[in-house]
Amino acid sequence: MKVPLLLILTVWLNTQYGCCALSTCSHPPSQWCSSLDSAIQCGVLKQCLESNFTRSRQTVDAVDVGLYYESLCPGCRLFLSNMLFPTWVLLNDIMTVTLVPYGNAQEKPAEKKYTYECQHGEQECLGNMIETCLLNMTKMAFPIIFCMESSGDVIKEAKTCVELYGEPDLTWGSIMSCVNGDLGNQLMHQNALKTNALKPSHQYVPWVTINGEHTEDLQNKAMSSLFSLVCSMYKGPKPEACGGGQRHYKSYCHND
Numbered sequence: 115m116k117v118p119l120l121l122i123l124t125v126w127l128n129t130q131y132g133c134c135a136l137s138t139c140s141h142p143p144s145q146w147c148s149s150l151d152s153a154i155q156c157g158v159l160k161q162c163l164e165s166n167f168t169r170s171r172q173t174v175d176a177v178d179v180g181l182y183y184e185s186l187c188p189g190c191r192l193f194l195s196n197m198l199f200p201t202w203v204l205l206n207d208i209m210t211v212t213l214v215p216y217g218n219a220q221e222k223p224a225e226k227k228y229t230y231e232c233q234h235g236e237q238e239c240l241g242n243m244i245e246t247c248l249l250n251m252t253k254m255a256f257p258i259i260f261c262m263e264s265s266g267d268v269i270k271e272a273k274t275c276v277e278l279y280g281e282p283d284l285t286w287g288s289i290m291s292c293v294n295g296d297l298g299n300q301l302m303h304q305n306a307l308k309t310n311a312l313k314p315s316h317q318y319v320p321w322v323t324i325n326g327e328h329t330e331d332l333q334n335k336a337m338s339s340l341f342s343l344v345c346s347m348y349k350g351p352k353p354e355a356c357g358g359g360q361r362h363y364k365s366y367c368h369n370d
């Protein structure tokens with residue numbers, strides 16, 4: 115028996131948002147203003163007009179890839195090193211990356227701050243914290259985190275990675291005072307809030323969101339070819355890296 119797609123979407127939306135007003139709105143919030151049809155369907159035409167959506171249609175939004183992970187989880191390290199970072203290097207003009215190092219950690223409120231327990235122990239909490247501080251302190255955070263996660267020892271190599279990729283004024287001492295101080299603690303609390311707010315809530319890590327949305331289908335596509343997924347999700351003219359340029363590599367030597 116074939117179940118009508120609209121019915122599935124309606125049921126899905128009702129369970130996602132627990133709301134009936136959106137029952138004909140089949141677009142994720144990030145796309146409500148992407149066309150006149152979806153703005154009307156989702157009942158947000160006025161808001162879209164107020165935010166100049168006709169103009170924003172011309173400058174197409176980058177695809178945001180969110181990664182909820184923990185620093186010592188083998189699957190996270192593989193995905194970040196072999197899939198996410200290489201894809202971003204090629205497609206960073208059409209994609210943004212949101213890293214949330216926390217994963218399956220547990221937060222407990224203590225006096226004036228929070229304490230954390232991590233799935234792979236204290237070293238993982240330290241790795242999460244270093245990466246969290248980097249994300250707050252430097253534009254080079256992603257290359258440094260890639261360097262750490264793809265190395266033999268995430269924690270031991272961190273300092274070397276900072277020296278390799280960080281700006282000259284980014285000192286190891288300043289990172290460590292974030293890691294051991296109130297700033298790091300507060301930033302990690304933000305990661306906990308973001309991770310706990312996931313809908314649906316995460317069942318494993320690495321947990322991927324695309325434009326804030328997680329489905330099994332998006333997760334599977336991200337795991338098998340994030341590159342193709344980002345290219346296909348991007349609404350604007352495809353950059354050469356997405357395939358336009360491939361024919362340039364097709365060159366043959368014939369013997370006559």
Ligand SMILES: *[C@@H]1O[C@H](CO)[C@@H](O)[C@H](O)[C@H]1NC(C)=O
Pocket residue numbers: 164165166
């Ligand atoms: C919409 O565009 C107008 C004219 O360019 C501008 O004055 C206004 O601030 C814009 N509104 C928003 C929400 O960006």
Ligand SMILES: *[C@@H]1O[C@H](CO)[C@@H](O)[C@H](O)[C@H]1NC(C)=O
Pocket residue numbers: 249250251300301
């Ligand atoms: C760093 O964290 C502080 C405190 O939460 C925040 O005000 C600031 O905007 C953050 N900076 C960046 C670049 O994320």
